Amino acid sequence: MKLAEISIKRPTIIAVLFIILTLGGIFSYTQLGYELVPKFEVNVVTISTVYPGASPSEVENTVSKKIEDAIASLENVKKVESKSYESLSLVMVTLTADADADYSLNDAQRKINAILKDLPEDVDPPSLVKFSISDLPIITIGATSSMDQVAFYDLLDKKIQPVLSRVSGVAQVNLVGGEEREIQISLDAKKLQGYGISVPQAQQMILSSNLDFPTGKIKTRENSTLIRLSGKFKNVQELRDLVISTKNGIQVRLGDIADVQDSQKEVEKIARVNQTNAILLQVIKQSDANAVAVSEEIQKAVAQIETDYKSSNVKLNIADDTTGFTLVAANSVMKDLFIAIFLVAFVMLFFLHSFRNALIVMVSIPASLIATFIGISLLGYTLNLMSLLGLSLVVGILVDDAIVVLENIHRHMEMGKNKARAAYDGASEIGFTVTAITLVIVVVFLPIAMSTGLVSNIITQFCMTVVIATLLSLLASFTIVPWLFSRYGKLEHITNKTFFGRIILSFERGLDKFIHWVTGILEWSLVHKLTTLFIVLVLFFGSIGLVVGGFVGGEFFAKIDKGEFMIQVELPKDASIEQSNFAVQKVEKFLANKKEVTGLITTVGQTSDGFGGSQTTLYKSEIKVTLNDKSEREDNTFIYAAKVKRELEKEIVGAKIKTVPVGLFGADQAPILLTVTGASQKDAMAFAEKAIVLLRKIPGATEMKLTSEDGNPEINVQVDRDKMSALGLDLSTVGMTMQTAFNGNTDGKFRSGEYEYDINIRYDEFNRSNFTDVSELIFINNAGQQVKLSQFANVTQSSGPSLLERRDKSPAVSIESQAVGRPSGTIASEWEAEFSKLERPAGVNYIWGGDMENQSEGFGTLGFALLAAIILVYLVMVALYNSFATPFVVLFSIPLSFIGALLALALTNNSLNVFTILGIIMLIGLVCKNAILLVDFANHRKEAGETTRNALIQANHARLRPILMTTIAMVFGMLPIALASGGAAEMNNGLAWVIIGGLVSSLFLTLVIVPVVYSIFDSIKNRLRKGKIETDYAEMMIEDYDHKELSEDGFTAKHT
Secondary structure, rough: OHHHHHHHHHHHHHHHHHHHHHHHHHHHHHOEEOOOOOOOOOOOEEEEEEOOOOOOOHHHHHHHHHHHHHHHHHHOEEEEEEEEEEEEEEEEEEEOOOOHHHHHHHHHHHHHHHHHHOOOOOOOOOEEEEOOOOHHOOOOEEEOOOOOHHHHHHHHHHHHHHHHHHOOEEEEEEEEEEOOEEEEEEHHHHHHHHOOOOHHHHHHHHHHHHOOEHHHEEEEOOEEEEEEOOOHHHHHHHHHHOOOEOOOEEEEHHHEEEEEEEEOOOOEEEEOOEEEEEEEEEEEEEEOOOHHHHHHHHHHHHHHHHHHHHHHHHHHEEEHHHHHHHHHHHHHHHHHHHHHHHHHHHHHHHHHHHHHHHHHHOHHHHHHHHHHHHHHHHHHOEEEEEHHHHHHHHHHHHHHHHHHHHHHHHHHOOOOOHHHHHHHHHHHHHHHHHHHHHHHHHHHHHHHHHHOOOHHHHHHHHHHHHHHHHHHHHHHHHHHHHHHHHHHOOOOOOOOOOOOHHHHHHHHHHHHHHHHHHHHHHHHHHHHHHHHHHHHHHHHHHHHHHHHHOOOOOOOOOOHHHHHHHEEEEEEOOOOHHHHHHHHHHHHHHOOOOOEEEEEEEEEEEOOOOOOOOOEEEEEEEEEEEOOOHHHOOOOOOHHHHHHHHHHHHHHHOOOOEEEEEEOEEOOOOOOOEEEEEEOOHHHHHHHHHHHHHHOOOOOOEEEEEOOOOEEEEEEEEEEEHHHHHHHHHHHHHHHHHHHHHHHHEEEEEEOOOEEEEEEEEEEHHHOHHHHHOHHHHHHHOOEEEEEHHHHHHEEEEEEEOOEEEOOOEEEEEEEEEOOOOOOHHHHHHHHHHOOOOOOOOOOOOEHHHHHHHHHHHHHHHHHHHHHHHHHHHHHHHHHHHHOOHHHHHHHHHHHHHHHHHHHHHHOOEEEEEHHHHHHHHHHHHHHHHHHHHHHHHHHHHHHHOOOHHHHHHHHHHHHHHHHHOOOOOOOOHHHHHHOOOHHHHHHHHHHHHHHHHHHHHHHHHHHHHHHHHHHHHHHHHHHHHHOOOOOHHHHOOOOOOOOOOOOOOOOOOOO
């Protein structure tokens, strides 16, 4: 073991090495950014296309289907979902985990550019975006002032928004709410009729009179001057005086047929912060920016803006800052880390009997931890929940190697060697074993770090942090421990003269009793091998039964209680924004009286959808509710939200109230999501309606809803083409007239100073308020005759769907539901057992989305990782023991850890999710370590000539102490995390409990079962080997031989 030799002979090299590592670590730490979770990309490309005024079925047929066909040939596509709303088509392409989203985005853009000509004329060009978790707003600011509303919107839009956008790390700033300036030209239908002017005529005249023309230059030999014809409107009066037509010498001006006002756009969204009207500014960071740093910069910018615009009383109130939660979560993990280090030190003190020895072991913790930051920085990771969790969980592992080495050095000191010799011999003797133990932990994590997919994106940072720290602790245990021991080590003889000595002695007596008790059990077990194995099998299958019996549920992620939830209020589909606003104000008033509620952010007319999108719908509104700290209220957020919903349903009549928890990534999408596809929308809908009835009976499922709902009021106009052409009209004139009259035309722009505002030409409110206004709409043909719409078209009232869905080119309907009080996976599997009995028409299928989709993928990835981990552990041990059979003895300890792990989950009411399965994978490495130490020592004793039975009992005696010590250190290191209740602690609790449960159960069972299995294997081996003499190749390599002379050239043998 060269390292131990160098560290004893030339300690300065080791000192220099660790000083460099420590300084590097401290520097790297200062460079690291903070994040809540590792940056991971969900490979989704979203294509959104606005088609103003079109109904969902029109959008689906003319836009969504064409875009689906265009992108059908994209590579690496996992699924294509399309949603057609009123005036909007959304096509979401989910790519496989290994696809390059940027390449696919460009590819999709090329394919869509090729079909632009096939889309309807009025469609806005499709916009493609790659969805990223970092597209969610990190800060929401509520802006208020004493200025006029329109002027204030202008100030925010033109002056303040650009200032915030310039802050480094900010990608964009969105405005929600407020009143934007617009020049409104409200045409009066009766006056148009009286003057015989058609809508297209008026529109054409306004647009063609609002132009600037660069008309060339005048030149002389000396100079040239530009000529510019400026025909843009300077003020509203100019617009009013515009001559629309001249008949018989009489001029008809725009003011005669329309009301022209400098006013504001129709209100579509209203925003409030804590019941005060405000305009919301949502700040979105760049994907590689550090959220915490951006937040600090924004706060500085906000303070600066408030001082700059003090005269206008502009107040920017930061209503919601997600980075606060990031810091709280990170700090609570940091706190757990220090508590863990303290607890581990306390355990060391008891086992190693002296501050001196405990210090020698504890030095390896900061040495390894600080140096780990270099690795984190080089790999481009950040300080987030995963990497910090890795650091705090690894504290117990870091002392392992040092403990094992120190224990062995002690044994050599007791043999009578001096401290330098004992340090060298002790470290050298156990070198290979300690390396194997460490490698076992490292190889367990490698398969996860190497795999792809959503889960590995989230977990890789955790795994790599543990791997780096563990390898560094191995280095420390072979360098720092022998060096410090050779200088400062000594054997401690404890007397009961001191108080500390008396405590340690009584602890030792207890430990001796425990060792004898374990040895007693082991001796009994070695006699009754089959009984022992039978008892263990019963325990193992009993623990598996906990999962099968539903005591341990399954879900993708543990639910995280951030103390925030959304209340979504939905009124009937024909409700106006004023009605929505009125209903939401009632809800706000009700919530404001609750002592648990600390903040409300309201958006009327907009709800946040999954995947960071927000939908503008006049009849839907949303309130983001922030609650006080968990410790100050009785219920968790999920139960509190459910109670509030019940109370609100009694208060607010005629509105649907829905509560949505806020998770790590913004508003939680429905964890239970089932998409039913069919040959037609009708078939899918019929099956979905039957299935949702069954879901209502399953306990734990709430907020059930079908995504596609009928009841959107529509007015259908069916044109009779023959009559239309007989009356001298064509469809483009009819369409253009109707569009301008009811939807408005904003092609014209009004310039005021350096900014431009929309000129909106449409019928005034009175002429576009009811059904008869549509049928009475007047057109003027080429002969100047006036024709009503009802003369050549059939106008009817009906209702259509508010949203049409498709999945992989088939009509679809989705069923969404939240889960309360039970894991989503358990609810989903119970529901599937029920609805799969329903009769399904031909062509109707169902596909799981939401958590179930992620769960099956994630568990699949982790399942492979588990298998790969076991194989790699086996191979490491084959190399260690130089045998293909012996490692199986060690592998027997793996199932033993599952017993305690599953029992711990059941007792602490945790579910099987990504993190707890990660804990089980981590256990493989930790548990095998104990078994390796036992088997290794037993092998050494057998080589020294002991019988198998004696070798096993001696191994148990000699190794029980370090095994107990490392296990207790690990368990104590995990306890703060298992008991933590800080930000996002729910994720880590389950992981820590799994490891604690697994370690405790395997501690007892490994000490008994592994020797039993060892002796069984040994007797089988002896039986197979009977009478065979083993070849000793090491002897053969140096065996004596009779030297024979070769021929002169030294090659060919002499021929006899």
